[in-house]
Amino acid sequence: MDDGMTHVKVSIKTPHGEIEGGIGVPHQLMTSVDLVPGALDLTDNIVGLAIEHANSQDLRVSCRKGCSICCNQLVPVSKPEAFFLLDLIRERLPPKIRKMVKGRLGIAAAKLGESGIAARLDKPTILDEDHDQVGEDYFKLGMPCPFLADQGACGIHPLRPTACREYNALTPAALCADPVKNQVRVALPALKMSMVLAQLYAQETGTAAELMPLVLAPGWAAEHEEERGPPVEGPELFGRLMGIVSRAGWAKPPESPGGPEADEGSTR
């Protein structure tokens, strides 16, 4: 029976293990923005394998609900995620929260402007050698994510960006208070889906693959509303996404605790 979907079997071999499953992709025109929910699920699978691998080496994730210091870091998001966040703010947040988040986004953008960080990002890519330094300077601003809710919980937890899902500390939580000074180790996923989405968007629009800070993303998306990319049949677009995943350079498997698995001193 034709249910308007193509059912695709997904099988991905990562250095941390295999991901297998099925997904139904609708027969309708879509853009890379529509693939963000699927990319979030895939991120969870890839991250889950990285954590399992860390556990097998007697390393445990120390992140807990309410421990939100990492939400002061620069969170890099792809352009499809930027549009996804814009839609989320417009369509899913209750009016009171929407107003609060918009206000916080405005304050964050102003702070980035005053600090000179926005100008340094005006390339606009943050995928260069200056990324680490920008990340450090950003963290020093002490600016919590606009989506952070009371008691340090993420206000959009089920829909949070890929980068937020990929940050799982293996060192004591106290070290995260100053990830610039301390060596914070995270369970490094074998693949960062933000980069996959950035590459898909770049491929579809003939532009460069770029990431941007979460706090600037909804504003950028609102200013580039018409640039979501050309609509493509769902199964075709999903195939292109999986093509990028299959060609991706997977991070090398860790050699030992404290080895390459450890993304030390990371500010995301």
Ligand code: SF4
């Ligand atoms: S989206 Fe959520 S998890 Fe990500 S930085 Fe913001 S509050 Fe933290």
